[in-house]
Amino acid sequence: MKLFHAIFLSLPLVAAAVTNTRDAAACGGCIPPQDESTQVTGHRMIFSVSQTSTTLWDQIEYSGDPTSFAWILPIKGQVEVGLSSDAVFSVLSERTATSVAAPPLNCPPAPSCWGGWEGNGSAGAGGAGGDAAGGGVDVITQEVVGPYETVQLSSSDPGALKDWLTTNGYNISADVGPIIDAYVGEGFDFLALKLVPGQGVSSMRPVRITTLGASTTLPLRMVAAGTGAFAPMTLWVFAEGRYETKNFSSFQINTTDIVWNWDAGDSNYATLKEDAFKAANNSTWLNQYAQPTSPWDIRGRLEQLVSFLPDQSGYGDPKDGYVTANEELQADLEKLFGGINESELWLTRINAELARASLNKDLALGAATEQKPVSNFFQATKAVGTPPTCPEYPPCEPGTQIPGGDQNGGAWWGNLGDGKGNGSSSSSCAVSSSSETTAALGLLGAALGLSVARRRSARRK
Numbered sequence: 513m514k515l516f517h518a519i520f521l522s523l524p525l526v527a528a529a530v531t532n533t534r535d536a537a538a539c540g541g542c543i544p545p546q547d548e549s550t551q552v553t554g555h556r557m558i559f560s561v562s563q564t565s566t567t568l569w570d571q572i573e574y575s576g577d578p579t580s581f582a583w584i585l586p587i588k589g590q591v592e593v594g595l596s597s598d599a600v601f602s603v604l605s606e607r608t609a610t611s612v613a614a615p616p617l618n619c620p621p622a623p624s625c626w627g628g629w630e631g632n633g634s635a636g637a638g639g640a641g642g643d644a645a646g647g648g649v650d651v652i653t654q655e656v657v658g659p660y661e662t663v664q665l666s667s668s669d670p671g672a673l674k675d676w677l678t679t680n681g682y683n684i685s686a687d688v689g690p691i692i693d694a695y696v697g698e699g700f701d702f703l704a705l706k707l708v709p710g711q712g713v714s715s716m717r718p719v720r721i722t723t724l725g726a727s728t729t730l731p732l733r734m735v736a737a738g739t740g741a742f743a744p745m746t747l748w749v750f751a752e753g754r755y756e757t758k759n760f761s762s763f764q765i766n767t768t769d770i771v772w773n774w775d776a777g778d779s780n781y782a783t784l785k786e787d788a789f790k791a792a793n794n795s796t797w798l799n800q801y802a803q804p805t806s807p808w809d810i811r812g813r814l815e816q817l818v819s820f821l822p823d824q825s826g827y828g829d830p831k832d833g834y835v836t837a838n839e840e841l842q843a844d845l846e847k848l849f850g851g852i853n854e855s856e857l858w859l860t861r862i863n864a865e866l867a868r869a870s871l872n873k874d875l876a877l878g879a880a881t882e883q884k885p886v887s888n889f890f891q892a893t894k895a896v897g898t899p900p901t902c903p904e905y906p907p908c909e910p911g912t913q914i915p916g917g918d919q920n921g922g923a924w925w926g927n928l929g930d931g932k933g934n935g936s937s938s939s940s941c942a943v944s945s946s947s948e949t950t951a952a953l954g955l956l957g958a959a960l961g962l963s964v965a966r967r968r969s970a971r972r973k
Contacts, residue, residue: 753883799886
């Protein structure tokens with residue numbers, strides 16, 4: 513299949529110095545000004561593929577206050593640029609987060625007067641935790657999208673294109689030049705985005721790029737620009753069927769390899785993941801989640817958020833009276849699910865920590881050879897450390913009040929913890945540089961999280 517027509521991975525650039533260290537997440541190949549040393553710290557993307565269109569979302573997070581912020585994205589033909597919200601990423605992150613449960617305690621059954629509680633359940637689950645140009649460059653279109661000024665450019669002369677970008681405030685370093693040359697030689701155009709003058713980092717929002725037709729290739733070569741030794745990435749794919757990488761190797765964590773540590777209240781999931789990445793020289797992808805999916809759960813949660821807390825949903829702009837939060841949400845949902853047969857819809861999540869040397873080729877995606885689900889839940893069968901002790905029950909006597917239950921027959925649901933956090937609610941098992949909770953995303957909690965994300969005071973993985 514032909515290369516994906518538009519990708520929001522490429523060259524976030526800052527045209528002016530900032531006063532403090534900037535933190536980037538999911539912003540693509542980051543190229544700071546010559547007087548900056550900032551590197552990309554991660555990428556979070558959503559990819560929706562139907563027979564009629566392909567859309568890519570990219571979440572952008574920066575701290576600091578650059579006077580101007582910009583990206584360069586390789587595209588083919590004219591694309592549609594729209595705005596999204598951090599809420600979409602929050603919902604998908606929670607829904608697909610890896611969870612590891614401790615082994616069952618296998619405690620002896622409680623006396624019948626205590627409700628016959630068996631006490632053999634698990635001790636808890638841990639969440640895994642981008643005017644005519646002149647000089648050989650044609651301007652396809654220009655528009656303002658939310659806080660961004662956008663321009664789509666076409667040129668068959670890579671030198672002229674780089675001159676135009678440099679003249680317009682984009683710092684094209686020596687290592688980025690050959691990447692742009694290659695994409696120009698392959699017939700790509702480019703989409704350049706900047707913050708509207710006067711807009712700060714707090715105005716930055718996830719952007720979606722839509723092109724006509726179905727395409728399943730992401731040009732990762734551009735991501736190499738501005739990265740450090742490794743480029744952490746999480747990608748969610750909505751499509752008809754499970755998707756997987758086609759030109760990168762991939763793997764899954766085996767349940768039999770999971771070991772629970774009772775003393776730490778955690779598992780070795782994160783270690784297994786990192787070891788597998790290192791064994792492949794950080795050139796492989798982890799299949800974290802793949803399930804047939806109904807759009808209504810995701811749609812319903814976002815619609816509730818917009819309905820009850822529109823000002824904190826991340827959708828709509830209080831300064832723009834023409835587009836409401838609900839209108840922006842519905843446009844986002846149409847791109848997310850439109851054109852996909854709901855009865856065949858799957859949600860796939862893959863994760864990688866690619867080394868720079870692995871970013872020498874684009875990522876090809878395609879239908880998985882085996883359309884089998886990939887679970888994000890693990891029930892550990894092995895353990896080390898000291899498990900929580902089983903409860904001791906006093907003798908049953910008529911008229912005795914059962915703690916936490918009804919008299920003479922209630923059930924006791926107390927915490928079986930050992931005082932070290934190893935109880936009915938265990939510590940989380942991290943699967944990325946920051947933990948992800950598996951608790952349901954409450955409206956207020958989501959709103960508070962989005963508020964923090966919009967301020968960009970800290971990166972959220």
